[in-house]
Amino acid sequence: MTFPALFIHGDAPRVRIRTISHDELPGEGDTLVRVEWSGINYKDALAVTGEGPIIRGTLPFIPGIDLCGEILETTAGEWRTGDCVLQTGWGLGETEWGAYSGVQRVNARHLVRLPVGLSSKHAMIAGTAGFTAVLAAMAIEEAGVGPDAGDIVVTGASGGVGTFAIMALAHAGYRVVASSGSKANRGYLKSLGAYRVMDREVLETGAVRPLDSGHWAGAVDSVGGKTLEALLSQTARHGCVASCGLVGGEGFASTVFPFILRGVRLQGIDSNTCPNLVRRKVWKRIAALTSVYDFDSLAEQVAFGGIEAACQRILTGGHTGRTIVSPAETSTPGG
Numbered sequence: 183m184t185f186p187a188l189f190i191h192g193d194a195p196r197v198r199i200r201t202i203s204h205d206e207l208p209g210e211g212d213t214l215v216r217v218e219w220s221g222i223n224y225k226d227a228l229a230v231t232g233e234g235p236i237i238r239g240t241l242p243f244i245p246g247i248d249l250c251g252e253i254l255e256t257t258a259g260e261w262r263t264g265d266c267v268l269q270t271g272w273g274l275g276e277t278e279w280g281a282y283s284g285v286q287r288v289n290a291r292h293l294v295r296l297p298v299g300l301s302s303k304h305a306m307i308a309g310t311a312g313f314t315a316v317l318a319a320m321a322i323e324e325a326g327v328g329p330d331a332g333d334i335v336v337t338g339a340s341g342g343v344g345t346f347a348i349m350a351l352a353h354a355g356y357r358v359v360a361s362s363g364s365k366a367n368r369g370y371l372k373s374l375g376a377y378r379v380m381d382r383e384v385l386e387t388g389a390v391r392p393l394d395s396g397h398w399a400g401a402v403d404s405v406g407g408k409t410l411e412a413l414l415s416q417t418a419r420h421g422c423v424a425s426c427g428l429v430g431g432e433g434f435a436s437t438v439f440p441f442i443l444r445g446v447r448l449q450g451i452d453s454n455t456c457p458n459l460v461r462r463k464v465w466k467r468i469a470a471l472t473s474v475y476d477f478d479s480l481a482e483q484v485a486f487g488g489i490e491a492a493c494q495r496i497l498t499g500g501h502t503g504r505t506i507v508s509p510a511e512t513s514t515p516g517g
């Protein structure tokens with residue numbers, strides 16, 4: 183059995199696509215999956231371009247942190263040939279060869295069964311980004327912040343996490359404010375369910391004082407840095423800020439005042455090692471979103487030849503929604 187795979191090399195050209203056989207797939211995984219769809223996340227963009235130290239395996243290495251497809255063979259008792267499964271995270275595309283391969287060897291304990299009502303394409307349109315967004319929405323709910331508590335702000339709104347956070351929160355009845363650097367995307371963000379769009383510069387300047395007016399009942403933050411500083415100072419009593427990302431910076435300064443005078447909760451979100459029990463709940467919620475939203479309209483589709491350029495677009499900020507990858511196609515317009 184042969185199939186195409188995208189490799190990262192230590193010398194130029196960094197990205198090379200070649201045909202390999204399943205015998206060349208390393209690892210101790212007990213399950214072989216035919217990859218139907220994958221996606222490109224911010225982490226994948228860092229890995230493919232080399233802009234961030236994501237790959238921790240030996241080069242040449244296959245990146246890609248999300249895959250969805252069909253089991254070709256397995257020795258794991260609970261699975262059968264033909265089962266439709268997905269894997270996001272658990273080191274896929276970081277420590278283990280990843281999703282940008284027609285077939286991949288994985289560990290069955292990291293797989294989630296594709297829920298009823300969710301196609302493999304739609305699962306990858308959500309991908310790690312959508313999964314993370316739903317985890318963040320669930321963190322806000324679990325903090326006791328209900329839809330009547332006030333506005334929830336979503337930062338980095340046009341991106342993958344932002345797009346799905348708006349959808350998940352609006353679908354659950356929250357009033358969502360989108361914070362975005364893109365004027366062109368205002369209509370897009372409102373169509374997802376945001377009732378107001380604000381310029382990201384408002385939060386980017388950071389906290390004006392340790393405790394500012396409590397504008398937000400909660401926040402889903404993909405930006406970090408000064409934006410997170412501002413969010414903590416502007417979150418109302420017993421609100422919850424779900425910290426997901428760092429596109430605007432990894433460091434931030436704060437005081438204890440939001441925590442001890444307002445009971446604000448800063449909740450970290452880690453999609454990579456999220457337990458499988460929680461994963462199954464999240465994927466069911468993602469499946470439910472497909473009956474309300476047109477997932478196909480949220481994603482651009484590329485073949486392996488288009489991955490590198492798509493990753494560069496993500497890192498330069500000119501990116502809206504999601505990008506998915508089809509190993510079945512060998513070329514793409516402009517790819």
Ligand SMILES: NC(=O)c1ccc[n+]([C@@H]2O[C@H](COP(=O)([O-])OP(=O)(O)OC[C@H]3O[C@@H](n4cnc5c(N)ncnc54)[C@H](OP(=O)(O)O)[C@@H]3O)[C@@H](O)[C@H]2O)c1
Pocket residue numbers: 223224225310311314337338339340341342343344361362363364367382404405425426427428429430451452453454496497499501502503
């Ligand atoms: N915790 C986890 O498990 C987890 C999982 C997935 C992703 N993440 C992290 O979440 C973040 C977002 O991921 P993503 O997949 O949504 O990325 P993405 O699709 O590239 O979206 C990021 C969005 O942030 C905004 N943005 C871009 N550059 C910015 C800057 N310099 N300052 C402020 N805003 C900026 C843009 O939206 P606007 O144009 O609307 O402003 C952009 O669309 C990344 O840091 C990623 O590593 C974490």
